[in-house]
Amino acid sequence: METKDSKKVWPEEVRGPIWAVASGKGGTGKTTVAVNLAWVVGEKVQLVDCDVEEPDAHLFLAGDASALREVTTQVPWIDQSKCDFCGLCAQFCQFNALAVVSRVSLVFPELCHGCRGCSMLCPHQAISMVSHRVGQMEIREIGPRLTLLTGTLDVGSPQAGPVISAVKELRDPRILTILDAPPGTSCSVESTLRGVNRVVLVTEPTPFGLHDLKLIVELVRLLRLSFGVVINRMVPGQDLVRRYCEEEDIPVWLEIPEDRRYAEAGARGRILVDEFPELRAAFVRLVDQLKEADG
Numbered sequence: 001m002e003t004k005d006s007k008k009v010w011p012e013e014v015r016g017p018i019w020a021v022a023s024g025k026g027g028t029g030k031t032t033v034a035v036n037l038a039w040v041v042g043e044k045v046q047l048v049d050c051d052v053e054e055p056d057a058h059l060f061l062a063g064d065a066s067a068l069r070e071v072t073t074q075v076p077w078i079d080q081s082k083c084d085f086c087g088l089c090a091q092f093c094q095f096n097a098l099a100v101v102s103r104v105s106l107v108f109p110e111l112c113h114g115c116r117g118c119s120m121l122c123p124h125q126a127i128s129m130v131s132h133r134v135g136q137m138e139i140r141e142i143g144p145r146l147t148l149l150t151g152t153l154d155v156g157s158p159q160a161g162p163v164i165s166a167v168k169e170l171r172d173p174r175i176l177t178i179l180d181a182p183p184g185t186s187c188s189v190e191s192t193l194r195g196v197n198r199v200v201l202v203t204e205p206t207p208f209g210l211h212d213l214k215l216i217v218e219l220v221r222l223l224r225l226s227f228g229v230v231i232n233r234m235v236p237g238q239d240l241v242r243r244y245c246e247e248e249d250i251p252v253w254l255e256i257p258e259d260r261r262y263a264e265a266g267a268r269g270r271i272l273v274d275e276f277p278e279l280r281a282a283f284v285r286l287v288d289q290l291k292e293a294d295g
Helices: 030-038 087-093 118-120 159-169 185-194 207-222 240-247 260-267 279-294
Strands: 018-022 047-048 064-079 098-101 104-107 127-142 144-151 176-180 200-203 226-234 251-256
Touching: 018 030, 018 185, 030 047, 030 176, 030 200, 030 226, 030 279, 047 159, 064 159, 087 098, 087 118, 087 240, 104 127, 118 127, 127 159, 144 159, 159 185, 185 207, 200 207, 200 279, 207 226, 226 240, 226 279, 251 279
Parallel strands: 018 176, 018 200, 047 144, 047 176, 200 226, 226 251
Antiparallel strands: 064 127, 098 104, 127 144
């Protein structure tokens, strides 16, 4: 997927749109919506699993990983023979990734944000930047029209942002892309949503669902993104979310009813739109609304 073509800056008219599927909390059915949306889109599409701390789109989409690539960041390495232990680097680093203790210079790579300031500041050129692995990416071809790109953060690595950025860059910019964002409203979500054309917010009709929907709505509005809502597990009479959307002039693009059959099929890793014709029709309408919004 990462080809010479993907490195080019393509003119606007040949760039594919980017849709993101997000939610204010985990467990709303966000990945289910993203996978089924990609399945029915009717054209060549890339599904990018940006929930790098716990990617799970591959559980629904069978296919062998055709390529594995490491994700690395740049962290400082200190040549102790050149270091005079002045401590300027440690004083400069706002993230406490460096320390000088008893004439020993220490580096904590998991805290480093890769700004390179320490290496530029060192009066003895004792600091150089080296690669530090933080995760990996894989590509799976799921049939002729669907490609799954997955980023996975290494266990113990605290920074999801570099892995999210790397897996987003792996996409072919000429093809429609659907991003499965991490849940919540953290920095990882903001990193995922940067540069998208449309956001699908998945929620559930409960007080907790409404509370967290309000948080993610605040974020997408701050980013000035166009968005709409999918209400999952909708039950007649539970109108909290629908009323909120009406008051805030937020379009409700789809309501998926509460149905034990849907839950059981999802738990078995099935594609819901293949199992239930009524859901296929509903997701096709969702695709039409997203394309109409794209103009």
